Amino acid sequence: MTLPFPARLLYAAALSFGLLAGAVPAVANDAVPAPSPSATAAPLAPAEQEPTAAPETAPTAPSKAPEAHVGGESTASTSEEPATEPAPTSAAQDDVTSFVPDLNWNPLDDPNSNARYGEHFAQPVTPMKAASPLATDGSMGTAAIGPRTGDFKVTLVTVQLSGKTVADTDAINMTAARNSITSASAYWKSVSDNRLSMTKVNEYRHVSAARITDSYGTIMATVTRELNWQYRPYEALVIFVPHADLNYNGSWGILGGGFTDSATSGRVIMPYPSALTNNVVTHEFGHVLGLHHANSLACSNGRFDVARSGASWADTACYSSEYGDTTDLMGFAQISSPVINAFMWEYGGFGRGDEIRNLGDASGSVQHVLRPWAGTEPGRAVKFTDPVSKEVYYLEHRAPVGYDAATAKNGNQGVKITKKDILGWSGNASVVLTPNSKVSGYNNPNLTWQAGQTFTTHSGTKVRVDSVDGASARVTVTAPGASASNGSAEIAAVAARTSGLGAATSGVVCGLVNGGCFQDYSGGAVIWSPATGAHASLNGGIRSTWKNTGYETGPLGYPTGAQVCGIRDGGCYQNFQGGAILWSPATGAHISTNGAIRTAYQGSGFENGPLGYPTGSQVCGIRGGGCYQNYQRGAILWSASTGAQISPNGPIRTTYAANGYENGGLGYPTGPQICGITANGCYQDFQGGAIHWTAATGAHATGGEIRRAWARTGFETGNLGFPTSAETCGLINGGCSQNFQGGAIHWTPTTGAHATVGDIRRTWASTGYQNGTLGYPTGPETCGIRGGGCFQNYQHGAILWSPATGAQISPTGPIRTAYQATGFEAGNLGYPTGPQTCGIKNNGCYQNFQGGAITWNPTAGAHPTGGEIRRTWASTGYENGRLGYPTTNETCTTTTTTTRCTQTFDGGTITWTPTTGATIQYT
Ligand SMILES: [Zn+2]
Secondary structure (H helix, E strand, O other): OOOOOOOOHHHHHHHHHHHHHHOOOOOHHHHOOEOOHHHHOHHHOOEOOOOOOOOOOOOEOOOOOOOOOHHHHHHOOOOOOOOOOOOOOOOOOOOOOOOOOOOOOOHHHOOOOOOOOOOEEEEEOOOOOOOOOOOOOOOOOOOOOOOOOEEEEEEEEEEEOOOOOHHHHHOOOHHHHHHHHHHHHHHHHHHOOOOEEEEEEEEEEEEOOOOOOOOHHHHHHHHHHHHOOOOOOOEEEEEEOOOOOEEEOOEEEEOEEEEEEOOOEEEEEEOOOOOOHHHHHHHHHHHHOOOOOEEEEEEOOOOOOOOEEOOEEOOOOEEEEOOOOOOOOOOOOOOOOOOOOHHHHHHOOOOOOOOEEEEEEOOOEEEEEEOEOOOOOOOOEEEEEOOOOOOEEEEEEEOOOHHHOOOOOHHHOEEEEEEEOOOOOOOOOEEEOOOOOOOOHHHOOOOOEOOOOEEEOOOOOEEEEEEEOOOOEEEEEEOOOOOOOOOHHHHHHHHHHOOOOOOEOOOOEEEEHHHEEEEEEOOEEEEEEOOOEEEEEEOOHHHHHHHHOOHHHOOOOOEOOOOEEEEHHHEEEEEEOOEEEEEEOOOEEEEEEOOHHHHHHHHOOHHHOOOOOEOOOOEEEEHHHEEEEEEOOEEEEEEOOOEEEEEEOOHHHHHHHHOOHHHOOOOOEOOOOEEEEHHHEEEEEEOOEEEEEEOOOEEEEEEHHHHHHHHHOOHHHOOOOOEOOOOEEEEHHHEEEEEEOOEEEEEEOOOEEEEEEHHHHHHHHHOOHHHOOOOOEOOOOEEEEHHHEEEEEEOOEEEEEEOOOEEEEEEOOHHHHHHHHOOHHHOOOOOEOOOOEEEEHHHEEEEEEOOEEEEEEOOOEEEEEOHHHHHHHHHOOHHHOOOOOEOOOOEEEEOOOOEEEEEEEOOEEEEEEOOOEEEEEEO
16 A cells, blocks of 8 residues: 655645635535434434435524624535535546554554554634633733533544445444543543543444545535535544555645534544544544644744744744644644643633633742642643733643653643644634744654753743752742842741741841751741752751751752741750751651662651661662661661661561671572561561561571571471571581471581481481481471381481381491392382391391381391291291291292292292292202
8 A cells, every 4th residue: 555645744734724714615515504303313324325416304403503603604506525525536546445444553663654644634614713811912810711510421433434345344443432532532532521422322333425526525515515524512523444544635645533512422433443543532532622733833943932922932943843742632642632732721711710710910039839730730831921011821740640651751741831822713712932932843842842952932031940840840030130049038938937936136148058048046947949948957966967967058959948836755856958857856867768678668657667667878889789777676777779678676687697698698688578478477488588486486497408408498487487496507527407397407518408307307206316327318208108107218228117017227338238239128028017126146237118018137148038938937936946047038930830939048939839838948
């Protein structure tokens, strides 16, 4: 799909407005008398039922006759929109028949789209009210359009254009189309204090004679006429056309159009829904509500403000860049829906009416505080009248909140200054006055004024931006000829309302850092700066502490509020640019510096929280570049990797102290202290482990391999429970251990860390723990083996436990090797039923098992015996009889007829078959 490249469509737009301003089109369809009630339904019938050319009933006068204007403006017979049906065309001029709409399609990002160059047009059907109170005649203070209340009844129509197919219309995403009306309604409801809204009440499909090659206004006029849709208060028509964009006189790239009648009724035309549709439809409803565009003053000579000269700017180097206020819904703002500016707000009678303070004629030098314009505070913006030019200027604080969240960033966060533009059809366009007017149009990313900058009107009134932050902006407006404020009036006002200051002991002294001034009093001082205003500093602990930091030249800077007393335990505090000073009788005065520690302190409730008052200053330069501050009931520790964490007084903090605080193995806390775990316990995590506490066990730290072994058992919810001691090191072979409610964990460099619990642990204990014959455990206790048994391996053997046999030791050695050859407990021998016993005949040893025994001596080796052969051997007196020790294992051979088993001993052989039983052959 290729679209003709428009030649500076921006100017084409301006031209079209010029035409319209001179000859407002009495659109042909708007002159069609309203049908009788019985015929009213016809235009809104299904699309297949084309409206007939003339209503059957006699025409009656419309309740509101758009064509009946004074001043002859309506007599212009427009050539913009044809009065007759479009000539039938056999060959559709548009070759686009298979466009697949993509809701994610952003025309602004599509190199093949012209949308980046052109946006949309707005056309008034009737002129707006002639007298704007914002005209330069000095009248002001009243909205051009009075506050309105109403729910616009919206008729949503999808159109099948001439030469287009049903499939093209089917491709209109109706969900997106409906959502755009909902989205517009939410926006206008928000800015109208819930008085204005839009509700879709009808939805139709319509086959039209209009062609996609018609200008968008012609399409709208044709469809309106075909539908016999009429302007009525609080009614609107929204049509969606099956094409990627619309055109004006052959220039494509138009994303929507809006028409209005007396700002209480109107029409909107849209192409296929795209990623921009919600914002564009919201913008077009701005036109329906009577607003024109939010533009930007562009001056090639860099001037910030120029006078009006009739319908032009007095300086030919300047022009109004249409749509150039890119942070306004009525500007080039398809990618979001920023709040309309204060000029538009007032023009359209939006809001509650208390949002914009009227300063009247600027006089003297006065500071004003602005609050975020997209917020809700009353008096958040101001307007003043230049005493010389009588032009009205609007000052807003643009911050990224609410509908401004996407746009009020970087150079567009700050103080925005607007006034009435030369464009528009009835004083209903705004122009933003920027600090870099040489950069015009859509490319100017710095529409707001920043702290330290001063805007001067063309008549000499100065607006100095004193400060800007996320919550407020301070501006000082100074009339021509007045000297900039030195705060004298504010200092006097503060002194008058502050008890305890006493008499002035100096005049107002200026020249402080950042343009500040002060005046001394017997009970303290009042300090003023452009950024902070004037505040008293009363003699006492807080002022002494501020003094010790270097007053306003120190890290605290200027006070930002009065001293506030009567807080917890009879304390006081005062806020400063760089933090606060808190004082109480018990703690004295200490600084709470802005930053992560103060934020954490705030999160805990300041002095009302568990920490109470600070007992010292913030101390930095500790381990890893960290900081801490102590409080009455704990401390806050901060490091770059852990952030600020609270260490409240109590047993966990005591144990933390015993471990050397952040310098110990635990390092910095990584989270808050958390209570309410098992057994009403508490814990806190640290870089190097954790500390767990219960009333029964006390507070103990865990870390390293032992902590990891504990974790494998399920921490305090596992069979080990809570730690009952600190980790102890220096054990045999460099080992360490830690005791827990259910056992212990032992670690060495070669064996790792393993827990011991229960009967197996008790049996290990009977050997002398790690100092005994088994040494350290080399693995965890493993359960779920034969018969519900468990085992645990040690350096020198294993302990096997079963319900039937209890825990028995299998020491490393030939008997255990022979036991292993039988498959341990899974083999014929089952579990050991007693310890290995030595000192029998010929330096032998044996161990009994559920299925027999294993006997060993140095010459015979270790061999198990069991079953009938063992019973026969027993009958001879075991190793003490004539057979002596077994010298082989039992071996069996099986044929098709029988099984034969034999085992050889020192003194003979025992043979067993099923038929003969066991028989002895002595040698
Ligand atoms: Zn527009």
